[in-house]
Amino acid sequence: MHIDFFMEIDEELVRCRPCGYVMKESELNGGVCPACGLPHNVFEPYRERVSANRLFILSLDIHPIAIHLSQTFVGLIPLLIMFHYVFPGYREQMIHSVIDFSIFMLPLSLILSTISGIVDGLTRFKTLKTPLLVSKIYYSIAIMIFSFAQWFTSTPGEYDLITLALSGVSLFCAVKLGLMGKKLLDVILPGTYQIRKKKKAKPAPRPVVPIPKAESLDD
Numbered sequence: 001m002h003i004d005f006f007m008e009i010d011e012e013l014v015r016c017r018p019c020g021y022v023m024k025e026s027e028l029n030g031g032v033c034p035a036c037g038l039p040h041n042v043f044e045p046y047r048e049r050v051s052a053n054r055l056f057i058l059s060l061d062i063h064p065i066a067i068h069l070s071q072t073f074v075g076l077i078p079l080l081i082m083f084h085y086v087f088p089g090y091r092e093q094m095i096h097s098v099i100d101f102s103i104f105m106l107p108l109s110l111i112l113s114t115i116s117g118i119v120d121g122l123t124r125f126k127t128l129k130t131p132l133l134v135s136k137i138y139y140s141i142a143i144m145i146f147s148f149a150q151w152f153t154s155t156p157g158e159y160d161l162i163t164l165a166l167s168g169v170s171l172f173c174a175v176k177l178g179l180m181g182k183k184l185l186d187v188i189l190p191g192t193y194q195i196r197k198k199k200k201a202k203p204a205p206r207p208v209v210p211i212p213k214a215e216s217l218d219d
């Protein structure tokens with residue numbers, strides 16, 4: 001459910017029942033669904049169940065953007081190392097520079113991805129302890145370790161099998177993370193996100209009102 005953040009809250013929303021597309025009622029105006037093309041009579045009134053500020057944070061797409069950055073590096077490293085093995089002399093200097101740069105940048109981009117992932121997870125689910133997020137955290141820690149190991153063990157210009165293996169397992173973790181993340185893109189818990197839960201003051205115990213006995217009522 002991707003809704004334009006600038007959609008005003010009081011605006012009447014409608015949802016296409018067959019495909020789930022949400023839009024302003026005023027924009028539908030008797031036309032067809034922009035997503036699936038079905039006529040306006042398949043639409044039903046819709047109420048947004050997520051607060052505007054949470055939708056705004058997600059609409060910035062910080063996590064998907066950060067991820068694309070690290071995906072570029074994590075994919076380039078094993079690919080170019082294998083290329084270097086097969087064609088050792090071809091554009092050697094350029095290939096080596098790109099590999100070295102990617103090995104240098106991968107851990108940094110992963111830090112960015114991790115921070116944005118934490119923000120994204122908290123915004124969506126208000127906790128990081130959901131089963132899928134816990135798995136994502138484990139894979140993130142693993143890819144971080146492998147990428148830093150690559151950083152410290154690789155020698156520029158010489159790419160041994162250890163570097164190739166480390167880049168391979170990093171890529172495996174990235175693919176696993178990507179597949180898990182894809183499932184989470186369209187899920188979100190309803191309500192407003194409170195950064196810090198205020199401890200609710202315990203309500204004073206209600207005085208117990210004695211139920212008058214039937215006999216006393218009769219008096």
Ligand SMILES: [Zn+2]
Binds near residue numbers: 016021037
């Ligand atoms: Zn539709």
